[in-house]
Amino acid sequence: MTAFLKYEQRGHVVTLSMSQPEHRNPLTGNTAVPEFLAAVERIDADATVRAVILTGEGPAFSAGGDIRKMKEQSFGDVNGMRIREDYRGGIQRLPLALFNLEVPVIAAVNGPAIGAGLDLACMCDIRIASEKARFAESFVKMGIVPGDGGAWLLPRVIGLSRAAELSFTGRMIDATTALAWNLVSQVVPQDELLAAANRLADEIAANPPQATRMTKRLIREGMHMSLASILDLSAAYQALVHQTADHREAVSAFLDKRTPQFGG
Numbered sequence: 288m289t290a291f292l293k294y295e296q297r298g299h300v301v302t303l304s305m306s307q308p309e310h311r312n313p314l315t316g317n318t319a320v321p322e323f324l325a326a327v328e329r330i331d332a333d334a335t336v337r338a339v340i341l342t343g344e345g346p347a348f349s350a351g352g353d354i355r356k357m358k359e360q361s362f363g364d365v366n367g368m369r370i371r372e373d374y375r376g377g378i379q380r381l382p383l384a385l386f387n388l389e390v391p392v393i394a395a396v397n398g399p400a401i402g403a404g405l406d407l408a409c410m411c412d413i414r415i416a417s418e419k420a421r422f423a424e425s426f427v428k429m430g431i432v433p434g435d436g437g438a439w440l441l442p443r444v445i446g447l448s449r450a451a452e453l454s455f456t457g458r459m460i461d462a463t464t465a466l467a468w469n470l471v472s473q474v475v476p477q478d479e480l481l482a483a484a485n486r487l488a489d490e491i492a493a494n495p496p497q498a499t500r501m502t503k504r505l506i507r508e509g510m511h512m513s514l515a516s517i518l519d520l521s522a523a524y525q526a527l528v529h530q531t532a533d534h535r536e537a538v539s540a541f542l543d544k545r546t547p548q549f550g551g
Contacts, residue, residue, distance in 0.1 A: 288456070289307075290306065290318070290322060291305060291306060291307055291312075291317055291318050291319045291322050292304070292305060292306065292319065292322040292323060292326055293306050293344075294326055294443065295486075296335075296336070298492070299335060299336060299337035299338065299492040299496075300337070300338050300339070300340065300479050300485065300488040300489065300492055301326075301330055301338075301339045301340070302327055302339075302340045302341075302342065302481075303323075303339060303340070303342075304342055304343065304344050305319070305341075305342070305343040305344060305349060306344045307344075308343070308345020308347070309345070309346045310350070310353065310420055311345070311346075311347035311349070311350035311351040311399070312338075312343045312344070312345070312347055312348065312349040312350065312404070312436075313349065313350055313351065313352060314349055314351060314352065314368070314378060314381070314403045314404065314407065315351075315352045315353050315377070315378060315403070316352075316353030316355070317353070320377050320380060320381055322379055322380055323384065323385075323476075324381070324384050325379060327384040327385065327388050328384075330388060330390055331388055331389065331390070334496070334551055335551075336390055337390065337391075337491065337492035337494075337496045337499065337551075338390065338391050338392075338393065338488035338489075338491040339388075339390055339391065339392040339393065339488075339490045340392075340393050340395050340484045340485065340488055341392055341393065341395065341407075341411055342394070342395040342396075342397055342480070342481065342484070343396075343397050345399065346397075346398045346399075346419075347396070347397075347398040347399045347400075347401075347402070347404070347407065348394075348396045348397055348398050348399060348400040348404055348407075348420065349400055349403070349404030349407055349431050350399065350402070350404055351401045351402030351403035351404040351405070351406075351425070352378075352402055352403055352429075354429070355546075361472070364539075372375050373417070374434050374435075376500040378403065378434065379434070379435060379436065381407070381435065382406070382410050382435060382436040382440065385410040385411065386410065386507060387507075388499070389500035389501075389503055389504055390499075390500060390503070391412045391413070391491050391499060392410075392411040392412050392413075393411060393412070393413045393415065393416075393484050393487055393488055393491075394407070394408040394411035394412075394413070394414040394415070395480050395481060395483075395484035396408055396414060396417065396420040396422075396462075396471065396533045397413070397417050397419070397420065397452070397477070398417070398419050398420060398421070398424075399420070399421040399423075399459075400420065400421070400423075401421075401422075401423045401425050401459075402420050402423065402425045402426055402429075402433075403433075403434075403435045403437070405422050405423060405424055405425075405437070405441070405442070406424075406433060406435050406436060406437035406440055408422075409437070409440040409441055409443075409444050410436075410440060412472040412503060412506075413472060413487065414470065414472065414485065415430065415471055415472060415473040415474070415475065415480070415483055415484055416462040416465060416466070416471040416473070416474050416475075416480075417462065417474070417475060417476065417477040417479075417480040417498060418462055418474055418475070418476055418477060419477050420461075420462040420465065420471070420474075421454070421458065421459050421460070421461055421462070421463070422453075422461075422465050422470060423457060423458065423459040423460070424437060424441060424450070424453040424454045425457045425459070426454070426457070427454065427455065427456075427457045428457035433454065437454070438454070441453065441454065442469075442492050443510055444469070444470060445468050445469055445470050446469075449468050460541045462474045493549075493551055494549070495528075495531070495533035495534070495536075495537060495549045495551070496533075496549065496551040497527075497528060497531055497533065497551060498528050498531075498533065498534070501524040501527070501528060504524070505517065505520065505521055505524065508522075515551055531548065532550060533547075533549045533551065536548065536549060536550075
């Protein structure tokens, strides 16, 4: 079977490309989840990686769940508890892995991101979209609920009211609306998407990698922790990065008016 996820590294930047364009890069009914988990583990263990780009091959970013497999699961003689365990041991491992990955991840949304495909984009830290991108939290159209964490992710990205509007209607929005709703931070022409994503990744990768990883962790933990707890965690992280060679290099380069060189 052909691999679902292509892993390519350029300097400090890894690009992950979903590569089943003939099926619009589905996240179920294939090896997508275990391949994502393996890629996250590889990235987390590689200190040379400072930024990640996630995109899709072909016209779609990801169509989400494989509807044909969904029919087999729902229409066949399958126990409900088995379906529950399939979710817990399958697609639900993906948001936990990406949430805990300390390296910043940029979703370069090249086309439609539907259902779990939209939620996958929301698992990333930054989203930029081509002008051909479309977005839909479309589970309700299939008579199901967001089973992959979308009910937690989407409101934190675009706010409760707009997340509810998308979730309750299943409506699709275009890239311009996504930008206005803060679902994405940039919209660029289709042929400039990966170049824009790489420029952003390079800008991130130019910074001290340990400070960047800890900053991401603070932002992620801040999504569910109290201010007092975040302040306490920030103090602990600050104590660590104050002792790094990259901190000393940053201060010295600033005072010497030169470009710093960070070794991680």
